[in-house]
Amino acid sequence: MKANQVPAALQVEERTFLSRIDLNFALVILALNIIGLINLYSATHGVHVDGTSRLFWLQMAWLALGWAVFFVVTFIDYQWFYRLAYGLYALNLGALIAVKYFGTASYGAQRWLDLGFFRYQPSETMKLIMVIVLARILCQHSSLQGLGFRKLAIPLALLAIPFILTVRQPDLGTAMMLMGVGGALFLFVKVKRSILLGGVLTLLVAAPLVWNYGLKEYQKNRILTFLSPDRDPRGTGYNSIQSRIAVGSGRILGKGFRKGTQSQLEFLPERHTDFIFSVLSEEHGFIGSVTTVGLFMVLLIMGIKVATQARDKFGALLVIGVVAYLFLHMVVNVGMVIGLLPIVGVPLPLLSYGGSSLLATMAGLGLVSSVAYRRYLF
């Protein structure tokens, strides 16, 4: 391809594969993985050990697979994803539709496809596929003046279909993440000011309508509960208060590995998935929490740096999409655990238990790494 015509890249060809990978990037991911595993071990094992939990072994397996995916994606020229974008989108959309008809439900929502060996959650991978599709469309259409309405129509429609399917599952958290990732990409390539203004206005008008007719009772409750946690001590308010106590009681150094009384003895539901960060904060305190948040920051900043050096616009947008994906998940999840945001079912990438989410995250990071691998070297 064109890379061969760039002299700078020619020099690089002589280096070995491994040395061309951004090693620091991989090491930050690995650090987060290790924190995640230690933490998950604690979250899935009570005070009394009863053998190693099945969930923990599963997560180990997913992690191994995740790294394999990471390397494969790194070595594939990301231009392949440019070509595969619509195919992947169609496949994932098919899976989302299949969920509606053959999916398995739990906690009153139908989100998973039972594949026998594991339960696949298509909405999780859709977030990443959306990044690829939008990067492809936007890199062709963006201009200095910003996107007009006509050029926005197709990507918006492509975004709306999985969004609606996910809302109907119902899974408001994941749907909002899809919107967030898409929106971030639009804003990044610049949207005409008039459209931006129109969008904000529509939102202001639509919000009360959605509140009254679109949201389920439990979804309204969660938002109301966030605004006043005493409203329903049994429901989501209980989680919010317990989570805050867990975080705060960790103090500076934390209570120690598997010594978190809140997470080990109390009802902290979903503590190995959505509330994983509260386990970390309780057991490893301010130091542990800030280190973890800091590692995420470093990862994101490294990502943005890769974007600035990307060889082409598609690559840059891919990376920005993945960065937005990680950033939004981190903000919403950690924000919820420390009581800054309402309770929304969104996993914390690399730390929460869950195969679909972990694989999607590792593949996304692989994309970043792939763009870095083929960057301009000045």
Added chain:
Amino acid sequence: MSFLSNPEEEAKEYLPRYQLLYIAIGLVGLIFFARLWYLQIVEGTELRRYSERNRVKEIKIPAPRGLILDRDGRVLVDNLPGFEATISPQYATRLEETAEAVGAVLGLSPQSIVENVRTSRRRNGPFRPVRIKDHLNLDEVHRLKMLRWDHPGLNVNEVIIRYYPLGPNGAQLFGYVNEISRDQLQRYNERYRGEFVFEQGDIIGQSGLEEVWERTLRGRDGISYVEVDSRGREAATETPSFLGFKPRPAEPGDNLVLTIDRDIQEAAFIAMNREDHIGPRRGALVAMKANGEVLAWVNTPSFDPNDFSTGISPQLWSKLINDPFRPLRNKVIQDHFAPGSTFKPFVALAALQEKAITRQTVLPSPPFLRFGRRNYHDHSPTGHGNVTVLEAMERSSNVFFYKMGIALGMDVIAQYSRLLGLGQRTGVRMNNEVPGLIPDSEWKLQAVGEPWQPGENLSNAIGQGFVLTTPLQMAVAYNAIGLKGPVYRPYLVRQVLDQDNDVLNEFFPEVLRDASRPENEGDPYIELEHFETVKESMRLVANGERGTARWWKIPGVEMAGKTGTTQIVGFSADQIRGRCDERPLHLRHHGWYVGYAPAERPEITVAVLAMHSCAGSSGAAPIVRDVIKAYMEKYHPEKLRPQRIAAPEIQPRPEEVSE
């Protein structure tokens, strides 16, 4: 391919946006840092104190289901307190020892207890208590409570047991409750999404009213919080007032007030289990007020729903499932049967309205009728001589109605029977109601794939052949005849009451249609005088000199009705006239009686199907009489004339029985 390059100007354009991203990330980092600082360092000591002192455990308080009351407010379905033993995996530090000790008290194998707890721990997490045994007796409760101090995680909880004071009486109507099954769990959470969340171990209504009215009867479970020590034992029974945790009391479900009258229901059950030469009846009974309020609803043989409340044993379950008379089935609506001669009033109405006959028309009724190449027999070997429609009904002449079948054809008869509510669901709010079948030529062509045969007009005109009805349909249709037109929707629930006995919802009689008036111009209807004729003929069945149900009277109250006897296999002369009670049980005829009282204008209509009782006149009619008598004794005692002392009950002679 412009997208492959990164044009200079656009790259420049991007630069400030990257700056913006860095700023956003930095800002979030700062906010999170500040918030963590606040929670963990400023508030940390305070929150640590909370987390150490107060280990709050959530305890679910199950909500009692709503009661089911009869029309006078007497309890038909109740709640009783009971006990269950559980082990919480997260606190059970010495599971093997605990299992050993508990197993010895409860007579369970320790291995199965350990396995049970481990499986649940893997599947549901360590926090959900695992039920070891429910319905403990008091002795077990005391012994387990003593064990509790040495065995962390072991608990004895109070639970609520559903209690049915009437036992097997009305079991198919009230239904029973049982633990929600795995596949129900998913279905119920979808059906009641946004209203209830069902969890494993929840008790739900599994049939009858318990199932239909789940939404109403089900309460909302309450929550209480208790402090537990580091081993998970409850440290204080007082709920700590802690960060705004207020316990939420359980909200009991709403109560149902039925149309059922407990006195009539009990009289009906006793009547169905009559000890006479036939013995307890197997079948179905339904008694209805003229406005559609169901007074009694009995199926026999029955089962005891209390067995389900206290955990049914597999042996008993398989016995119920394999019983050939299917005690779990609600035969009042769930099974349909050939109505036999109880179908004749509908044929008579059709014949009168279509002017095939008048009230005065006299037709010969010999012992059999030759039609095509077959002889169609009457149950009487001597025939009935020359009869009018009144006498034909009174004696239940088959030949007279064969002739009606030939004259009208089944399509016309079907039209009028459907007008009165046959061949369709009655619309009672219960699950699994079957529509029955009123056949016509179009139906046969579609369902069987063959054209209607002229001979079938004869057999179907006496309620054999394809005709199928449910006991409830018969009660509704006879009630409509008695009232000369209005077809009421039968209903079971009058009111829904909350805990303060305030009426939340109320139900009223509903007339589905009036058969005496055409719905639209040209639609079929039946004139009032024809209703009068058929009503008079049914009065003769119960009161006439040769009425097939004349043995069963209530002094002071005149009844009306019609007997029916349906052949199980074929109906040759031998089949119809042979001695029924010498045959094996499953080949004996079914007996029907549908009757109402008072004969001039019904207040109560009762339909009884007595399976394999050989004849409607002796198998079903006395039961209807007993139920109507119980009704009259309660509501119109002034009408009843005292019975002559020690008057022996006259029994029908066998040859008269075989109508």
